[in-house]
Amino acid sequence: MKALKITRYGDINTSLAFGEASVPIPGTGEVLIRIHAASINPIDLMVMRGDMKAVKKLDLPVGIGRDLSGVVVSVGGGVTAYQPGDEVFARVGEDHVGTLSHFLSVDASHLARKPKNLTHEEAASIPLVSLTSYQALIQVAGLKKGERVLIHAGSGGIGSVAVQLAKAYGAYVITTTSSANVEWVRELGADQVIDYKKENYLDLLSDIDVVYDTLGGQYTLDAFKVLKRGGRVVSISGVLDPQTAREFGIGWLLRKLLRLKARSVMKAAKEKTALYRMVIMEANGSQLEELGSLCRDNIISPVIDKIYPFEQSLEALSYLETGRAKGKVIVSMGESANA
Structure with missing residues (x-):
């Protein structure tokens, strides 16, 4: 599979690179997700630049991206809440960062069921x-x-x-x-x-x-x-x-x-x-489930500015960096997306 990774601290053009990676095997309490869409956030840029080194220094290279929407492929030991084929969305924990990739293993407690009235791109904008x-x-x-x-x-x-x-x-x-x-x-x-x-x-x-x-x-x-x-x-x-x-x-x-x-x-x-x-946000699947219900009832609606294909992830991050986004910037893993 392909994944975008931070290879060094710095700017978008010098710090990030696409590479081949093995599809992860979910461990105990984990779920393997085929990612359909991810959203990017200012924290991704902050970590890439090294702004967070004082709190946690990265063991480079590492993945980038914390929001996802996708489909369960397989589950690890002890996971009973999800099964293959389930549509889910999540803000992954810091130990599982790397949603700008085709597959990712995620802590099951950070997942929630994707609202059926949202596309994967819309769902990825929410967590x-x-x-x-x-x-x-x-x-x-x-x-x-x-x-x-x-x-x-x-x-x-x-x-x-x-x-x-x-x-x-x-x-x-x-x-x-x-x-x-x-x-x-x-x-x-x-x-x-x-x-x-x-x-x-x-x-x-x-x-x-x-x-x-x-x-x-x-x-x-x-x-x-x-x-x-x-x-x-x-x-x-x-x-x-x-x-x-x-x-x-x-x-x-x-x-x-x-x-x-x-x-x-x-x-x-x-x-x-x-x-x-x-407030330093923590991944929390039960809270996300509650927020997902507000989306299902159309009380909270996704706000998306632009959708980029996976291959244009660097362009997506560059647009986010301008600070002009009206809502969220999304990366779609599908074959086409509107940029």
């Missing part, structure tokens, strides 16, 4: 973004019906699903986007859309219950300027908070350095008696 937003907004922030939530970058891969998810849980959703996407994001369900090219959300908002920080940097600190006292800031791009660092087993020396980096954010949280957490 990482929906799990990330579910774990941030529902699991960590405890978003409640009627609360006001600010979601940055509502037209992006994460934001477009987060807007729909927050609405599904009854929140009043405020989001930011560019002029070209204002009406489109409103159609996704946002109650208030702020055109960042014309307006400054800091001038318009106050007493927000939950801020979902998808951008990091100054946006993380600015979240506390619009947050109500006792509110919650959950971030997927900001600084790592001490609790999350401990939970993920980061060594004490690195935790000490991270604590210094997070000092200004933690101070801002303390001044507002607010919660701040950096």
Whole structure:
């Protein structure tokens, strides 16, 4: 089979290469999937560049890609929930990364049944973004019906699903986007859309219950300027908070350095008696099954910008890197795809 692998840290053109690989044999608790479609995400680019080396250094070469939709080929020992022929989708665990390939063995506990009303390309767009937003907004922030939530970058891969998810849980959703996407994001369900090219959300908002920080940097600190006292800031791009660092087993020396980096954010949280957490998404098949039911009921709809054939995976990653994608970028393993 063919697989795209990271051969060295660096940029897209120098770090990635297609190669032949053996079809894996599923071990105990694993399922072998024939991949029909995969989606790519910013974390794939971050790992390729070496941005995550401080947390986990790769033993190169390694696969790339974390989202998939496909069909079960065979199952390993102890697996009873799935059988050959089942259509499934997943955000695979970090020990099974490599969805830009024709076959992959996956931990069975990370799988969920593909919603029948979705194509494989649509299903592949859902796992990482929906799990990330579910774990941030529902699991960590405890978003409640009627609360006001600010979601940055509502037209992006994460934001477009987060807007729909927050609405599904009854929140009043405020989001930011560019002029070209204002009406489109409103159609996704946002109650208030702020055109960042014309307006400054800091001038318009106050007493927000939950801020979902998808951008990091100054946006993380600015979240506390619009947050109500006792509110919650959950971030997927900001600084790592001490609790999350401990939970993920980061060594004490690195935790000490991270604590210094997070000092200004933690101070801002303390001044507002607010919660701040950096959310590192974990693969979770049972949560994905719940999110899949929202897709089956058309409460959450896939948002896809472009679909590329497997052979054009580098072009797909280059497009993702531009930051202009309106929704998700998909790689199809079929013979043809629209790029």
